[in-house]
Amino acid sequence: MSEAAAIHAHAPRPMEGIRVYNVKLGMWVFLLSEVMFFSGLIGAYIILRFANPEQWAAPGEVLNVPLTAFNTFMLICSSVTMVKAFAAIEHGDQAGLKKWLLATIVLGAAFVGIQIFEYIKLVEHGFVPVASQYAAGGGPLYGSTFYTMTGFHGAHVSIGVLCLVFTLVKAVRGHYTEEYFSGVEIMGLYWHFVDLVWIILFTIVYLI
Amino acid sequence: MSTTQLLAPNVTAQHWADPSHPDDRPFIRKYVFSTDHKTIGNQFMFMSLFFLLVGGALAMMIRWQLGWPGQPMPGGGVLPETMAPGGILLPEFYNSLVTMHGTFMIFFAIMPLLVGMFGNWLIPLHVGASDMAFPRLNMMSFWSAVPAGFIMLASFVVEGGAAGAGWTAYPPLSAVPEYSGVSTGQQLWCVSLIILGFSSLMGAVNYITTIVNMRAPGMTWLRMPLPIWSLFITAILILLAIPILAGAAIMLLFDQTIGTTFFLPEAGGQPLLWQHLFWYFGHPEVYILILPAMGIASEVIANGSRKPIFGYPAMVGAIVAIAFLGWIVWGHHMFQSGMNPLLGSSFMLSTMIIAVPSAIKVFNWLGTIWRGDIHFHTPMLNALAFVAMFVIGGLSGVFMASTPVDIYIHDTYFIVAHIHYVLFGGSLFAIFAGIYFWFPKFFGRMLSPTLGKIHFALTFVFYNLVFFPMHNLGLGGMMRRIYDPNQYGFLEPLQPMNTFVSVFALALGVSQLVFFFNILWSLWRGEKAPSNPWRSNSLEWGLASPPPHGNFEAMPAVYRGPYEYSYPGRGEDFWPQDEPPDGGAVHAPTGGVPIPEGVPQ
Amino acid sequence: MPEPASTFGAGIDSIYYIILWITGAIFVLVETALIVFIIRYRHREGRVAAYTHGSKKAEIVWTVIPFLLVLFIVYASNDIWLEVKRADQDGAAPADALPLRVVAKQFEWNVTYPGPDEQLDTSDDFVKRNQLHVPIGRAVRIDLESEDVIHSFFLPDFRVKQDAVPGMTIPVWFEATRTGEFPMACAELCGLGHYRMRASLTVHEPGDFDRWQAAEIAAGGPPTGDSETDAERAEESDVMSEGEESA
Amino acid sequence: MAHKKPNYYLVWLYLLVLTIAEVMVAFISGLPFEVLVFILLSLAIWKAALVAMYYMHLRFEPPRLVVLALAPLPLAVLITI
């Protein structure tokens, strides 16, 4: 950048912001608002639950905890594969990048699949968000809050999977290099965040 | 991580304006789906002014009904039977009018004007960047705001009419069609606000990243113009508050559509939960609507009185303090809601404390014009009006903040008076100031000063005649959102005052046409704008009007704060931020540490 | 503001006037300063603005003073607030208070009177629509409820306002200091009839109150609204009738 | 990259153990509800912190970003309680 150089000659050095490149900073900033979004939902959940403790069945009574525990396990694994993909491209290991990205996609998709399966089973047992048709243990708010929180998380995972596919396509096209991997990094940030949210939700929604 | 990614993209690798070959973007990229922050700013201006007009029109109908209850409204005949048979407004339509008036004004007029328009206009230019950090995201932000607005507008024509539960949409009224008589409209209200939320988020992410990462060399934190500081803090408020509204609106939408009961008592839901969520967003929201206005006013007042802003660091501190305190006062909207009275006491305390940073700002503005050399150009007039009016609105806020007094004035016209003193007298006057100030920079033509001064005079006078009496209406006990006060014996004596208010409200509405005309006329016929019509300091004034695509030809360097007016011993009474110091003595800024403005130490 | 007719009315008004004086003074101060500066320092040939970046001392002054002022306002406000809400004894009204129940619904107020035994939910209770009758000089405790949406129980002359929230029973109390008939209004948007959801509050001499109550019980029968309001309703309902169907 | 890589598998094992611990605590141990909630929440937050610090590399970012990332948490807490 010749102008830049010219500036350097007679002027102060460039501000460096906070030494984090734009896209990454942008992703972090966006994640902060996501934090607030889920906090809002969790806050509502807590207030409603405190107001009507009787509407919540004992853990495991209605919800299938073992299944979800396994699902949680898969999501945690997907975080490892994601971070491995990132580590790979950092060293320009193209093959590794594709391999790990693919693994992450599979795990993520499986998570969504199992969640849908779980929903179907639950609905069969009359565990629905709609107050008038609620027929499972506990009360309707149990269902409403459950589907809202896990549903929005599921939506985030699904979107994540789509973005991963997109990233993989770019990776296959050899779009990322040792020098340029911001796409993979912010993808990772988002993915780990979704994992992080689930860790919290799993505890609050299923175990408590 | 590679250094290119660490530093370069932020500051050096920007696409600066290149005078050698002309901007050859096709029309659609240039004016419609443009990624240029200046164009997007202009687009936001036209969209929001349109909705301001809509909101104003609705207000006119409100005032007609209150001034001459039950009288057929002139031209009201054109409205369909469901709204105003024979021109006589129906009560359910009145509720929609009030709701939509508030919604349009807050979400589709003032917010996009302050954040969308000024944010886009000013941020990249003021920090010395070629554009926003994410131009495409920026474009999406605008093009998602438009459909949101039109969905809201469309709700007028759907079955059952537009949302009618107030802009605060308290359930169960807002959640159950049987109660409000409005079904689809209320749902569209939620949908529209959720979409708008996305738009605002995209904007906020962009602003924060740009301001943090793309400041030109020497543009240290404490050399940023105050509009940028206020927009930065505002962006943070948006980033953290909007998701709460989105979440609440989604739950409300579920209650309306799929039959959940988050806010409905039948199955244990909590009507107050909505109020907590809404106001947890809502109070930060009202500061979203005032902080940028304060920044603009500061910029214009310093320029108009040719004097450095009084106590710049304190001004910054006050912005931050107001924003922070804004998060812990939401309960002051719920004093009479059935919330625990002891909470009420603590919310009263936190709310009152906000008067302190506000005081700092007000008195520092006074300090700025004190011993100044005041030029009364149109922007300055509006900025001074902003200070005068904001004080009234703020002080009336103190009455409501006092829990016992609020018992009486809650949900009366005293509140309505407060709303309009802060939002019209505050935000809108600052917006007028800002538009008169920066219009030349972005459209290359001056707004007619004569029309501008006429518009200002009329608006200022009528505005006070409309809204000041509302304090008395409120103290007379007149409730908000009532279709016909004369239903109550004790309100009948107030009717003359209501008529008085309405007369001048209509006058106020009409006088806005001067502004309308001024804008449209000046766009084509206004005199050509020089590059620095107000002899101002910040970076954009060194560029052509309008600045080329890419803004600067090379990265600018910044040597001093933005308010170096009347620096002793200089011929000029202003000193551009990017003018190298005479004698070539470079005060190289180091990191984020500020240099005492311009003063060679 | 109408002349207060409840025991704490005067207290609330006194806070109002305190704030009015403080803010009034500030208002005058700020606006005169503004005008004086505007005139005094307007542009004239050869005027040069003073070059200053502010004064810490001044700023500290106008930070501390407002701070003290607002602290004073909070302090002054809080006592009366707690008295009104009786937050210290979680809303419980004075012991000898007359218990009433007010149930709001679109668009009327139904008042349940305890009858001679002064116990709610007993056989001698009776209900009146849109009429609240209380004795003077005796606290009344009202259990405020709502059947449908949020309403707000507003007695302007008594400085009483409290939202009625469905699913909650919120205690309200006051003690009348003047006899007569007073307006009672709904202050929270509650639908298309919000603007006419009005009722009347009648304050009796103690003796009159018992006589009135006796008469009501004698008249007995189903909950009645007083004919006068009904008449008005009928004759005014032309405009909103079709609206009411839709609601 | 400036820092040396953390052992991602180790973190993964860590998370795994904690998750199992959670499920155990929730079902086996007959602790009183309050204690249970407290333990479970601390475990969850512990796991969340691990993810943020190692997988999201917060541990290795410039402090200013860390501050930025932690900034909204008080608000989050405020809204949730």
Ligand code: HEA
């Ligand atoms: C731009 C928007 C804006 C702004 C800036 C404010 C600012 C303030 N508002 Fe306002 N408010 C609204 C918009 C705004 N408000 C809206 C839209 C509503 C209605 C919502 C609805 O529809 O229900 C509302 C409602 C509202 C209520 C609820 C009333 C009710 O419903 O019963 C309260 C109660 O406390 C309140 C208080 C305040 C206070 C204390 C401030 C403070 O920030 C003001 C601080 C400023 C000053 C105090 C003046 C300057 C200071 C000095 C000159 C120093 C000396 C002063 C003293 C020592 C006192 N506001």
Ligand code: HEA
């Ligand atoms: C920024 C916000 C804003 C603004 C500017 C206004 C402007 C006006 N409002 Fe306001 N109002 C609110 C925000 C605002 N309002 C809110 C939030 C509420 C509460 C809603 C609720 O209770 O739910 C409310 C409620 C409200 C009520 C109470 C209704 C009720 O409770 O029953 C009334 C009644 O008089 C009223 C009247 C007016 C009037 C006469 C104006 C006049 O100032 C209008 C004058 C006309 C204009 C300002 C338009 C001019 C147009 C331009 C300048 C653009 C030019 C166009 C181009 C160049 C393209 N408003």
Ligand code: CUA
């Ligand atoms: Cu009931 Cu308004």
Ligand SMILES: [Cu+2]
């Ligand atoms: Cu507020």
